[in-house]
Amino acid sequence: MGAMRRPTMTDVAREVGVTAKTVSRVLNDGPVAVETRERVLAAVRKLGYQPNLMARNMRVGARDAAIGLVIPEMGNPFFGTVAGGVESAVRARGLTLIVGSSDEAAGLEQSLIATFLARRVSALMVVPAASSDHRHLRSERVAGLPIVFLDRPSAGLRADCVVSANREGSRTGVAHLIVHGHRRIGFVGDVPASLYTRRERLQGYRDALDGAGLPYDRALVETGHDVEAAARATMRLLSLADPPTALFAGNNLASMGAVVALSRAGRKDVAVVGFDDLPLAEALDPPLTVVAQDPAAVGAAAAEMVLRRLDGDRSRARRTTVPTRLIARGSGELPPR
Amino acid sequence: MGAMRRPTMTDVAREVGVTAKTVSRVLNDGPVAVETRERVLAAVRKLGYQPNLMARNMRVGARDAAIGLVIPEMGNPFFGTVAGGVESAVRARGLTLIVGSSDEAAGLEQSLIATFLARRVSALMVVPAASSDHRHLRSERVAGLPIVFLDRPSAGLRADCVVSANREGSRTGVAHLIVHGHRRIGFVGDVPASLYTRRERLQGYRDALDGAGLPYDRALVETGHDVEAAARATMRLLSLADPPTALFAGNNLASMGAVVALSRAGRKDVAVVGFDDLPLAEALDPPLTVVAQDPAAVGAAAAEMVLRRLDGDRSRARRTTVPTRLIARGSGELPPR
DNA sequence: CCGACATATGTCAACGTTGACATCCGCTGT
DNA sequence: ACAGCGGATGTCAACGTTGACATATGTCGG
Numbered sequence: 249m250g251a252m253r254r255p256t257m258t259d260v261a262r263e264v265g266v267t268a269k270t271v272s273r274v275l276n277d278g279p280v281a282v283e284t285r286e287r288v289l290a291a292v293r294k295l296g297y298q299p300n301l302m303a304r305n306m307r308v309g310a311r312d313a314a315i316g317l318v319i320p321e322m323g324n325p326f327f328g329t330v331a332g333g334v335e336s337a338v339r340a341r342g343l344t345l346i347v348g349s350s351d352e353a354a355g356l357e358q359s360l361i362a363t364f365l366a367r368r369v370s371a372l373m374v375v376p377a378a379s380s381d382h383r384h385l386r387s388e389r390v391a392g393l394p395i396v397f398l399d400r401p402s403a404g405l406r407a408d409c410v411v412s413a414n415r416e417g418s419r420t421g422v423a424h425l426i427v428h429g430h431r432r433i434g435f436v437g438d439v440p441a442s443l444y445t446r447r448e449r450l451q452g453y454r455d456a457l458d459g460a461g462l463p464y465d466r467a468l469v470e471t472g473h474d475v476e477a478a479a480r481a482t483m484r485l486l487s488l489a490d491p492p493t494a495l496f497a498g499n500n501l502a503s504m505g506a507v508v509a510l511s512r513a514g515r516k517d518v519a520v521v522g523f524d525d526l527p528l529a530e531a532l533d534p535p536l537t538v539v540a541q542d543p544a545a546v547g548a549a550a551a552e553m554v555l556r557r558l559d560g561d562r563s564r565a566r567r568t569t570v571p572t573r574l575i576a577r578g579s580g581e582l583p584p585r
Numbered sequence: 586m587g588a589m590r591r592p593t594m595t596d597v598a599r600e601v602g603v604t605a606k607t608v609s610r611v612l613n614d615g616p617v618a619v620e621t622r623e624r625v626l627a628a629v630r631k632l633g634y635q636p637n638l639m640a641r642n643m644r645v646g647a648r649d650a651a652i653g654l655v656i657p658e659m660g661n662p663f664f665g666t667v668a669g670g671v672e673s674a675v676r677a678r679g680l681t682l683i684v685g686s687s688d689e690a691a692g693l694e695q696s697l698i699a700t701f702l703a704r705r706v707s708a709l710m711v712v713p714a715a716s717s718d719h720r721h722l723r724s725e726r727v728a729g730l731p732i733v734f735l736d737r738p739s740a741g742l743r744a745d746c747v748v749s750a751n752r753e754g755s756r757t758g759v760a761h762l763i764v765h766g767h768r769r770i771g772f773v774g775d776v777p778a779s780l781y782t783r784r785e786r787l788q789g790y791r792d793a794l795d796g797a798g799l800p801y802d803r804a805l806v807e808t809g810h811d812v813e814a815a816a817r818a819t820m821r822l823l824s825l826a827d828p829p830t831a832l833f834a835g836n837n838l839a840s841m842g843a844v845v846a847l848s849r850a851g852r853k854d855v856a857v858v859g860f861d862d863l864p865l866a867e868a869l870d871p872p873l874t875v876v877a878q879d880p881a882a883v884g885a886a887a888a889e890m891v892l893r894r895l896d897g898d899r900s901r902a903r904r905t906t907v908p909t910r911l912i913a914r915g916s917g918e919l920p921p922r
Numbered sequence: 923c924c925g926a927c928a929t930a931t932g933t934c935a936a937c938g939t940t941g942a943c944a945t946c947c948g949c950t951g952t
Numbered sequence: 953a954c955a956g957c958g959g960a961t962g963t964c965a966a967c968g969t970t971g972a973c974a975t976a977t978g979t980c981g982g
Contacts, residue, residue, distance in 0.1 A: 253728075254728055256967090256968055256969090257968065257969065258968080258969095266931075266932090267931070267932055267933080268968080268969075268970090269931075269932065269933080269969090269970075270930085270931060270932080272969065272970060273930095273931085273970095276970080279929065279930065279931090280930070280931085281929085281930060281931090284930080284931085296724040298699070298702055298703060299703065299968085299969080300643070300703070300705070300967090300968055300969075301700075301703035301704055301705075302639040302640075302642055302643050302649075302703075302704065302705060302967095302968085302969095303639075303643050303937090303967075303968035303969045303970090304968080304969055304970075305639055305937095305969095306637070306639050306640050306643060306937050306938065306939095306967095306968085306969075307936075307937050307968075307969045307970050307971085308937085308969080308970065308971085309937065312639075312704075314700070314704075321669065322665045322666070322668040322669035322672060322684070323662060323665045323666040323668075323669040323881075324662075324665070325660060325661075325662040325665060327665075328659045328660045328661070328662060328664075328665040329659070329660040331659040331660075331686075332658065332659035332660040332686065335659060335685075335686055336688075339693075344685065344697070344700045345685060345686075346683040346684065346685060347659075347683065347684040347685070348672075348681065348682060348683060348684070349668075349669065349672055349682075351673075356676075360681070362635065363638070363650075363651070363681045365635055366635060366636065366637065366638035366639075367638055367639065367649075367651075367704070368637070368638075368639060387633040391590075391591055475864060504864050504865055504868075507865060507868045508865065508867060508868045510868075511867065511868035511872075512867075526865065527812060527841050528841055528844060528845070528863065528865050528869070530845060530848065530849075531841075531844045531845045531847075531848040531869060532865070532868060532869065532870075533869075533870040535848075544660075593937090593938055593939090594938065594939065594940095595938080595939095603961075603962090604961070604962055604963080605938080605939075605940090606939090606940075606961075606962065606963080607960085607961060607962080609939065609940060610940095610960090610961085613940080615960095616959065616960065616961090617960070617961085618959085618960060618961090621960080621961085636938085636939080637937090637938055637939075639937095639938085639939095640937075640938035640939045640940095640967090641938080641939055641940080642939095642967095643937095643938085643939080643967050643968065643969095644938075644939045644940050644941085644966075644967050645939080645940065645941085645967085646967065923982100924981105924982095925980105925981100925982100926979100926980090926981090927978100927979085927980085927981105928977100928978085928979080928980100929976100929977085929978080929979100930975100930976080930977080930978100931974100931975080931976075931977095932973105932974080932975070932976090933972105933973085933974070933975090934971105934972090934973085934974095935970100935971090935972090935973105936969100936970090936971085936972105937968105937969090937970095937971105938967105939966100939967090940965100940966090940967095941964105941965090941966085941967105942963105942964090942965090942966105943962105943963085943964090944961105944962080944963070944964095945960100945961080945962070945963090946959105946960085946961080946962090947958100947959085947960080947961100948957105948958095948959095948960105949956100949957085949958090949959105950955105950956085950957080950958105951954105951955095951956090951957105952953100952954095952955095
């Protein structure tokens with residue numbers, strides 16, 4: 249018994265002695281005699297028949313009951329949680345979510361989007377890669393395909409988008425450090441500098457400094473995309489001639505890097521506030537104060553938006569902002585020095 | 586200009602004044618006059634034509650150039666990293682990975698697999714949900730569809746599978762605690778108790794006890810699937826009449842739970858070894874000793890296996906074990922009491 | 923007992939693409 | 953001049969499914 253062809257409707261039909269159309273009707277709840285229906289179903293089970301969704305979708309011209317989501321990295325729990333939020337919302341409607349990772353590269357993102365489109369997904373959700381451009385999606389939008397961007401807005405395309413309150417959240421976090429007496433506050437941010445979230449959060453940092461009449465010192469702004477790079481960035485800040493007494497970390501990896509670096513350096517006196525919560529934040533010494541995002545809520549909000557669009561909502565593109573929340577645990581309340 | 590139909594090959598052909606077949610040839614590098622090719626490509630760009638993969642795949646009868654991966658949870662960085670490992674390996678071959686989450690439910694897993702099959706993926710990779718059964722996939726296997734299981738073996742199906750060295754790794758981790766003088770060691774494990782990784786790791790724990798002639802005390806085995814549940818499990822262990830002096834945590838969430846609980850209880854004297862590394866392990870106080878898995882390697886190994894099968898390898902189903910590595914950082918070397 | 927009508931099933935074509943094969947053209951060599 | 957050839961393009965059918973429409977069979981009222 250070699251590798252055999254997957255059975256088709258016609259095979260099932262032949263087995264029962266009817267036409268493919270009758271099988272089709274059985275499977276689509278059309279009008280079929282009870283007895284026939286049962287024989288067809290029996291044959292379906294016997295042959296292990298599974299309808300070919302591709303052929304079906306092609307015929308009915310419908311889009312696929314799947315929604316494509318593109319995220320920059322699979323391994324980063326932030327995006328994983330976002331995807332989880334999207335999935336539960338989407339699943340509740342009987343739709344399937346298929347996820348792919350762009351590896352933060354515009355080229356991969358575009359080809360991933362192309363394969364999703366070629367698969368005729370019924371909607372597209374995208375966390376844009378750092379330097380991507382979405383002009384190429386204009387024709388899709390015109391053709392009525394719902395497209396929603398998450399965490400970062402689109403470039404070159406008016407479209408729905410759901411983001412965290414980056415600037416406001418950062419301002420609050422940095423202001424918190426200022427209230428506790430800090431005047432030199434380092435910023436450990438994501439890379440590249442052009443990244444939307446990084447720009448917004450840096451802007452919030454500057455807002456807070458401005459609000460307190462403190463100067464903006466470029467020497468206090470460092471960068472690193474992964475944990476180790478962020479740790480090195482932190483070390484550079486600490487070894488400045490006039491080092492910061494507090495750090496603001498611009499995302500989860502930067503927070504980890506800062507925490508790791510301080511721990512290696514044995515510095516428990518440096519105040520830290522991180523953007524985005526960490527699962528072990530409370531177990532650190534001192535426990536980490538954070539500006540918590542709600543990644544699952546970002547995903548869920550974006551999914552709701554997509555579902556509304558699928559239901560025919562044709563209103564203007566809207567930007568939704570998911571609030572952040574300051575959670576004071578200790579590291580952000582340390583006094584200077 | 587309303588929502589318009591997506592252009593087909595025929596539309597492009599009409600635009601240029603040739604047949605659809607010629608357009609097809611241009612797009613598939615068939616023999617076409619240079620000048621014709623250029624005019625066709627121009628029309629393709631002008632109309633924003635994108636080939637319909639569904640129709641194409643149906644015609645050529647080929648399976649889709651996509652591989653389906655089912656994981657139990659999107660938000661858990663362990664599975665995210667596994668998926669990342671799979672994706673880089675698969676992408677290197679020009680294949681697309683589509684990921685879905687079963688939410689650790691056998692029913693969802695099965696329907697997710699069904700939608701992948703209906704989309705004619707060319708291979709299936711599955712991290713089985715806790716209590717799933719894969720007999721229903723037998724016909725697919727016979728039909729030559731590569732199926733590889735990750736992290737946990739399949740139930741009711743002989744198939745390739747890639748797992749971590751769970752039992753051996755746990756044995757090593759627990760033996761490490763024993764070497765440092767501990768005789769009462771708590772086990773904080775995953776739930777349900779029937780979960781493969783949980784069983785294997787518990788078995789490794791018992792192996793180590795046996796090896797040292799220590800008794801197995803069921804009161805020392807506690808359980809919790811998420812961080813908070815694991816923290817409560819840890820508290821229960823600590824409040825026993827004859828509490829453990831060390832803890833072995835059976836996965837990343839259990840480790841976090843244990844760490845959080847100890848931190849809340851202000852107990853820095855309890856030794857801990859966790860299965861699976863955590864990004865902040867070294868920044869904890871004391872730094873966390875772990876039996877590190879290599880989730881990306883698990884994903885990569887499974888992907889290699891799938892690619893071999895796709896290349897026609899018809900040899901017997903094989904089980905690959907990815908080794909673990911003990912990383913002593915401090916928490917596992919604390920003395921009893 | 924006939925026409926109207928409902929129910930069960932069949933026939934055919936079409937969805938967008940490509941494989942198999944046919945045709946058309948211009949060029950070569952003799 | 954013409955067979956022979958190779959390159960460019962066209963024609964047709966088929967992939968598996970379902971919509972539109974046709975046909976067969978039975979049921980009922982008058």
